[in-house]
Amino acid sequence: GDSVTQMEGPVTLSEEAFLTINCTYTATGYPSLFWYVQYPGEGLQLLLKATKADDKGSNKGFEATYRKETTSFHLEKGSVQVSDSAVYFCALPGGSQGNLIFGKGTKLSVKP
Amino acid sequence: GAGVSQSPSNKVTEKGKDVELRCDPISGHTALYWYRQSLGQGLEFLIYFQGNSAPDKSGLPSDRFSAERTGGSVSTLTIQRTQQEDSAVYLCASSYVGGAGSYNEQFFGPGTRLTVL
Numbered sequence: 195g196d197s198v199t200q201m202e203g204p205v206t207l208s209e210e211a212f213l214t215i216n217c218t219y220t221a222t223g224y225p226s227l228f229w230y231v232q233y234p235g236e237g238l239q240l241l242l243k244a245t246k247a248d249d250k251g252s253n254k255g256f257e258a259t260y261r262k263e264t265t266s267f268h269l270e271k272g273s274v275q276v277s278d279s280a281v282y283f284c285a286l287p288g289g290s291q292g293n294l295i296f297g298k299g300t301k302l303s304v305k306p
Numbered sequence: 307g308a309g310v311s312q313s314p315s316n317k318v319t320e321k322g323k324d325v326e327l328r329c330d331p332i333s334g335h336t337a338l339y340w341y342r343q344s345l346g347q348g349l350e351f352l353i354y355f356q357g358n359s360a361p362d363k364s365g366l367p368s369d370r371f372s373a374e375r376t377g378g379s380v381s382t383l384t385i386q387r388t389q390q391e392d393s394a395v396y397l398c399a400s401s402y403v404g405g406a407g408s409y410n411e412q413f414f415g416p417g418t419r420l421t422v423l
Contacts, residue, residue: 226409237310237397238414245409283349287412291354291362292405293339294412298348 196221196288200297207274207304215269215300217258217284227251227260227267228294230283238283241269274304308332310415312398318421319388327383327418329398337404338381339412340373344394352396355381356404367392388422395419 201216219227229241229251242251247262256271267284284297311330319325331338340352352365355375366373370389375381385392399412 228411230414237416238399240411240413243411287409289351290406291351291365292337292401292410293341293351293354293365294349294399295351296349 196225196286196295198284198286198288198295198297200284201300202298204301204303207302209276209304209306210273211304213269213271213274213278213302215282215284215302217267217269217297219265219267219284219286221265221286221288224262225286225288227258228285228287229256229258229267229269230285230296232281232283232299234280241282274302276304276306278302279304310398310400310413312396312415312418314418315416316419316421318423320423321390322387324384324386325388325420327385327396327420329381329383329400329415331379331381331398331400332413333379335400335402335413336378337401337410337412338375339399339401339404340381340383341397341399342367342394343397343417347394349397352383354404385420388420390422393420393422 197220226245228243230238231241242253244251244260250259285294288295338355370386373383395417397417398415401410401412
């Protein structure tokens with residue numbers, strides 16, 4: 195079945211550092227790919243998405259490119275802020291009922 | 307407009323008691339999903355409703371779990387005879403259209419944190 199493998203954290207960075215969180219997937223066909231973010235004490239929010247190969251999703255300075263050749267959707271940000279501290283989940287709608295299949299999440303802590 | 311809401315936000319119960327968790331999806335969203343987030347299991351899918359129907363209940367962890375949806379809107383997840391391993395955050399999500407092959411964005415509620423003592 196479809197699956198998502200995501201680098202596990204925690205990841206601790208200093209403010210203004212470069213961030214990469216790796217995500218690879220296994221899927222039948224070419225589903226949309228998502229990054230969700232969960233800030234402390236809050237629910238999941240969609241951060242960005244890409245609907246087809248070579249698409250780049252972007253939001254709040256974060257980017258991820260849908261790479262069919264490497265089955266990857268790595269999340270990047272050039273300069274992280276303290277406010278980016280959260281748990282990040284890579285996901286795809288690969289379940290038999292359209293449910294999202296999530297990676298295990300990567301906790302990011304950004305220090306001032 | 308209003309997002310997905312869930313109640314209660316926190317629930318502490320004693321082992322063996324029944325609990326009922328509620329989800330109010332975004333108005334007009336026909337698809338509703340329940341997920342569970344726990345430390346050991348990450349985010350796992352529980353059940354999907356298209357309208358008031360749940361075509362496949364095999365994702366529910368045990369027969370102590372049940373869910374219903376009425377009026378194509380509010381959904382309740384009921385856990386009978388709660389056990390300590392049921393402690394988790396229960397998340398609800400809705401989308402405009404759901405089901406296999408649907409790539410619509412799912413909007414999540416804030417979750418209900420269930421603690422079973």
